[in-house]
Amino acid sequence: MASRAWNPCSYLPRRLQIVASLTTFLLFCLLFLGTSSPDDPTTYVNSVPFGPELRTGAHQVVDRLPALPKVPYMAPPTWLNPFSSPAHTPPPEQANSSSGEARWYADFKWRNPFSSSTTLDEERAVLPPLVERPPVYTYFDAAGRRKDEKSRQAEQDLLQVWRRAWWAQGFKPVVLGKPEAMNNPLYRAVQGLELEAEMETELMRWLAWGNMGTGILANWLAIPMAAYDDAMLSFFRRGEYPLLVRYESLESGLFVGSKIWIEKAIKEAIANPSINTTKTFFEAVPPATFTVDKSNTAIAFYSTANLKAKYPSIREKLSSATQIADGLAMLPPLINAHLHSTWQNTFSTGIAILKPSPEKTTSLILPAIDLARNLSQCATSPIPASCPPNRPKCKPCVSSTHMPITVATVFRNTSTLFTIGTVPHPYTLISLLHSRSTLDVKFIRRETARDSWTLAATSELIGSGQSSFFRLPALKDAVASEYGRARSLWFTAERPPRGDSEKDAEELDWHFGFVIPREPLDDGRSVTPVPGPERRPPPPKDEFGDGPRPSSSDLKREIAFFEQARLFLQRSGRSSSSSLKKLAGGGGGKEEKAAVQTRGIVEAWNLADTEVWKFVRAWNARLRVERRGWEEEEEDFLGKGRFAKWVDRVI
Structure with a gap:
């Protein structure tokens, strides 16, 4: 057997061999590489910089280095760490999902207590998906109408009444004219027919409807006059019309049907050999074309026959050739008054003004009291x-x-009671309850209750013992559900529905479907035996709820605190997330930083109250965006400008 080379470590165990080898290597380095023999050892020691000299030299080196480009932060790809947990990403921004500081995201999870769990963003509120409004069409051809200014203005006012009433009931009103009829491929077949004037208008009306497709065709004097949840209106809102239906009591005032049935009916009417002598469309088609519905609970048709039978004063004016314009001018205020009284009859219990915190919050509900008084008074008729x-x-x-007006400390889900809710920001509520213009962390944490508004408002609806988070879905349902939004109006205290500006008043008119009285009547036009020159009702007797009645000086002081809180929220807003990013980057002054931080602390301490406030703010903002977007689409058809459809065109 060959002898192996002698290795002293081979006689040691394996682990000791490794230790011995490392020890030998370190000793070798210390002996031969770690020593120096300068002539004067102190010279070498003194040449090594230390302390201030070392810092000065380091600064000089850094200052001489070229500036490095700023590289934006990029998150590492997930494939570098396949075992890491996935990260949620915020949902993308949707079209038309912001207005001012309000931002929202439409999703079916809108009833979840907190929107941030869906949006991963504290500023975006989750709203229910926007319900598609089924179209309702009317036909108006200015050619052949009366040319005097009074009649023309009355007709435009009637069209506006028609549009406003249908919009408030959840529909998308569209005014059609002869251009839509001419776009129908069947228009050429009608051109060669010699028709009566009434039948020609009827055919143009149906051709325009057939050009648009499935929907509702209503006369511009056929007005929805019922509660929002009326069975007939609910059927219309579903937007599914399997048959071509006409209503017996409405004559030719309203039809519903799908495009295929509309086209079939037009072809049958054109093919009728006796069409030249008929005056109505349903007389020109076979009886089986329509399904006749004898019930009508929701549509008020102000036809010539109804006007002559039910309203003698208008009948007399329409019968006189010189007073037709005066008779037409009486229709818009008459219909508006009927819409208003129908709404009042729907809510027989009255109007409730929500005031969960009865003490020191009267200034918050003053706009709601004014609105309730206007809604409860009688309209001019x-x-x-x-x-x-x-x-x-x-x-x-x-x-x-x-109508009875009450101030309620709790929200009541009653079908015959209309609720006006004012939701304050937590900062505003704390400022009023404690009469403080400035807040700090110590005071907020130790002296204020959490989510006091939400707990008080739902104390009867939910009961006691439940958390404020559990109560949020019920409040959101009261604001935005189909049932709730027809029986309540909610707004933030910092942006109340004031009627002092025409723009704000118009928003309320479109919400209710009628023009709300702006000022009390003082001409004494009341119905016998009703006495009194004034129709506007007085403020509610329990205007201050269960709290003490404040003096005029206390109320002025309360209003001053409220204005300070409102200005503070404006200064700390625009939106809070962008302000925080600005502050994180070093922007903003000391006052702005303190305002944003204080607002963030208040909102974090009152998560439920903040969620309700942001939800209501976003809900109202989306309503405004939706209506104004529709008005922009219909701008050329509103009776304004050169290309108006409600007046004669100059070609």
Whole structure:
């Protein structure tokens, strides 16, 4: 056997061999590489910089280095660490999802207590998906109409009344004209027919409807006059019309159907050999073309026959050739008054103004009290105490019996009670309750209750013992559900629905479907035996709720604190997330930083109250965006400008 080379470490165990080898290597380095023999050892020691000299030299080296480009931060790809947990990303921004500081995201998870769990963003509120409004069409051809200014203005006012009423009921009103009829491929077949004037208008109306497709065709004097959840209106809102239906009591005032049935009916009418002698469309088609519905609970048709039978004063003016314009001018205020009284009859219990914190919050509900008084008063009408055609047994509005107005400390889910809710920001509520213009962390944490507004408002609806987070879905349902939004109006205290500007008043008109009275009447036009020159009801007796009645000086002081809080929120807003990013980057002054931080602390301490406030703010903002977007689409058809459809065109 060959002898192996001698290795002294081979006689040691394996682990000791490794230790011995490392020890030998370190000793070798210390002996031969770690020593120096300068002539004067102190010279070498003194040449090594230390302390201030070392710092000065380091600064000089750094200052001489070229500036490095700023590289944006990029998150590492997930494939570098396949075992890491996935990160959630915020949902993308949706079209038309912001207005001012309000931002929202439409999703079916809108009833979840907190929007941030879906959006991963504290500033975006989750709203229910926007419900598609089924179209309702009317036909108006200015050619052949009366040319005097009074009649023209009355017709434009009637069209505006028609549009406003259908919009408030959840529909998308569209005014059609002859251009839509000419776009229908069947228009050429109608050109060669010699028709009566009434039948020609009827065919143009149907051709325009057929060009648009499935939907509702209504006369511009056919107005929805019922509660929002009426069975007939609910059927219309579904937007599914399997048959071509006409209503017996409405004559030719309203039809519903799909595009295929509309086209079939037009072809049958054109093929009728006796079409030249007929005056109505349903007389020119076979009886089986339509499904006739004898029930009508929701549509008031102000036809010539109904006007002559039910409203003698208008009948007399329409019968006179010189007073037709005066008769037409009476229709818009009459229909508006009927819409208003129908709404009042729907909410027989009255109007409730929500005031969960009865002490020191009267200034928050003053706009709601003014709105409730306007809603409960009687509208101006040329025929007082009259009823709409579809509701002959209505309860007319008279100044002797007004709608009850109450101030409620809790929200009540009653179908016959209309609620006006004012939601304050937590900062505003704390400022008023504690009469403080400035807040700090110590005071917020030790002296204020959490989510006091949410807990108080839902104390009867939910009961006690439940957390504020559990109560949020119920409040959101009261604001944005189909049932809730028809029986309540919610707004933030910092942006109340004031009627002092025409723009704000118009928003309320489109919400309710009628023009809300702006000022009290003082001409004494009331119905006998109703006395009194004033129709506007007084403020509610329990205006201050369960709290003490504040003096005029206390109320002025409360209003001053409220204005300070409102200005503070404006200064700390625009939106909070962008302000925080600005502050993180070093921007903003000391006051701005302190305001944003204080607002963030208050909102973090009152998560539920903040969620309700942001939800209501976003809800109202989206309503404004939706309506104004629709008005922009219909701008050329509003009777304005050169290309108006409601007036004669100059070609």
